[in-house]
Amino acid sequence: MIQPDLMNVKIAVDFDGTIVEHEYPAIGKVKLFAFETLKALQKRGASLILWTFRTGKELEEAVEFCRKNGIEFYAVNKNYPEEVFDEETVSRKINADIYIDDKNLGGFPGWSKVWEILVPDEIERMNRVFEKRSRKRLLAGLFGRKTTHMLLPFLLLTSLIGMPFVSVGCKGRRASGNNIEKIAVKKEAAPARPKKKITFLRPKEVLTFQTGHPVEFELIVGDSSTVPDSVVILVDDSRLASWHHYHIKGIWETKNATVGVHSLRAVVYFKGKKPRHKSIHITLTSDFIPKEYTYQVVKAYSHDRNAYTQGLVYEDGYMYEGTGLRGFSSLRKWDLKTGKIIESLNLSPDLFGEGICILGNLIYQLTWTSRIGFIYDKGSFTLKSKIRYNTQGWGLTTDGKNLIMSDGSHNLYFIEPKYFTILKKIEVFDDRGPVDQLNELEYIDHTIYANVYQTDDIVQIDPSCGKVLARIHLRGILPRREYRSDTDVMNGIAWDPVGKRIFITGKKWPKLFEVKFIPLH
Structure with a gap:
């Protein structure tokens, strides 16, 4: 069963016979619910790849046809947008999680069935919605029971993409949206039924609490005449408690x-x-007030002031650095003492390099908006493989087992390194709220240090719960006399686990600093 959250799921979709009727080289009639389903899948985070026999002009026509119908694909006849096909190194088989094609064994099941298979939880939700007898009676009267059941996926899709559902009743009266139940299928009024509405009485107005604060809740299910068999309360997916009463x-x-x-x-x-x-959604902020630190410069080192630093790692006397900007992005290794570049690899001019980390004998490097990263051999910088993700790439570090990635929000993703599969996500909060724009990362003594973009601050984060433990202020560490017109913000943290040294630098800074963090009193 596919999870409801389709983030990071790649879906390859055929065109002729799948999105449209098969009339190649012409473009056939659109299949029922095709674009509604594709839009809804994209809305849930899926990356759609058009995978078709078409080439040249016919392919361009198909892509433009889909674009006019509201669908732009992540890639077209490629595994990822930047892929250059080389039959010596690249298989023609698409690398996707799911394939939708009319040549499936058993044939194409239809887009309603595709949606029902991929997102079963929403079908169940729509079934619950249509449990209201008046609506079920209406639809059964209009379409028949079997057709009504087949329409449920379509009704869900139209609600997701904002299409009004319009029908005509037995007497020709028009109904739209929530007014559909007003159409009279039978003249006699339906018998009154006990109400089974679920109402949260508490919490209601205040939905933000600090961790450690007990959250009192109260709800009513209908009234005393509609006592349920049981009521189960869940926090996320974990069972909290259960009752056999209508007032909880x-x-x-x-x-x-x-x-x-x-x-x-x-x-x-x-x-x-x-x-x-x-359901109601409750936000928990941190109950811990972050400690405040300033800095002391231990030593300054030379740094290439043309390097737009996006990732920084120290290992065995060398700095490994990922740089950004399109046309200038690179991966490099340089000697800390001399500043001499030992090894360098330039990225494709259309890529914007981002964070890097080292795990074992491999270097991982992200790109910003291309949703593609690279894995290199640490010794030779030889490309070993590519990785893909469905968000922006910003910072990257490792806890020694898994990778940890930021995307410019207040979220951090823990990722399995072989297939780049997201294992879990944590949100980062201090006592005031979410800490956004987390950028370059470093894992130091079982905690995560993160540059906060567009500031001179670094935050220290507890990886087990997302609480900010400390905030380090580094304002003024690069003297104003060292600035020039293209000098940018602080970014780059590196850790020497043997010498217990911390290094920081910035985008196009002429210096890299070894620092100590000093408590503010």
Whole structure:
């Protein structure tokens, strides 16, 4: 079963016979629900690749046809946008997680079935929506029971992409959106039914708390005449408690919870009925006030002031550095004592290099918006393989086992290094709220240090829960006399685990500094 969150999922889609009827080289009639489904998949984070027999003019026509219908693909007949096909090194088989093609064994099932397979949770949700008897009776009267069931995926898709659902009732009266139940299928009024609405009474107005603060919740399911079989309360996907009553009161102890946004969800069970769901979202900020530090410069080293520093790693007397800007991005190794470049590799001019890290004998390097990264042999800088991700690439470090990546938000992603699979995500908060624009990263003594973009600050983060432990202020470390017109912000943290030294620099800075962090009193 495909997870509801399709982030980082690559879906290869055929054109003729799949998106449109097969009338190659002409473009056939659009398949029912094709573009509605593709838009909804993109909305959930999927990367769509057009994978078709078409080439040349016919391919351009297909791409433009899809663009006019609201779909722009992540790549076209390529694994990723920048790929240059070389039959000696690149397989013609697309590297995707899912393939949608009319040549499947058993044929193309239709876009409604595709959606039902890929996003089963939404079909269940729509089933719950249409449990209301008046709507089910309406649709059954209009279309028949079997057709009504087939329409559920379509109704979901139209709600996701903002299309109004319009139909005409038995007497020709037009209904749209939520007014559809007003169409009279039968003259007699439906019998009154007990209400089973789920209402959260608390928390209601204040939905932000500090970790450690108990969150009291209270909800009502219908009334005393509609006592449910059970009510289960979940925090995210973890069961908190259950009750056998229509009026629920409880407490969520948040002492050991991570910071960030959490879902508090009630699942209500009635005998012989599908469960009902109701959620509210609660934000937890840190209960820890970050310690404040300033700095002391221990030693200054030469740094290439033309290097737009995006990633920095120290190992065995050498600095490994990833640089950015299109046309100037590189990976380089240089001697800390002399500043001499020992090894250098330029990226393609259309790529904007970002963070790097070393794990074992491999160097990992991100790019900014191209959603592609590279794995090199550390000794020779030979390209070993490529990695792909579905967000922006900013900073990169490692805890010795997994990779840790930032994307310019307040999120950090823990990633399995072989296939670049996201294992978990943490949100970074201090006592005031989320800390955004996390940039270059370094893992030091079981904590994460991160440059905060466009500031002279570094934050220290607890990787287990996302709380900010400390904030280091480095304003003025590069003297103003060293600035020139293209000198940019501080970015770059490196750690010498043997000598216990911390190094910092910036984009197009002429100096790299060894520093100590001093508590502010």
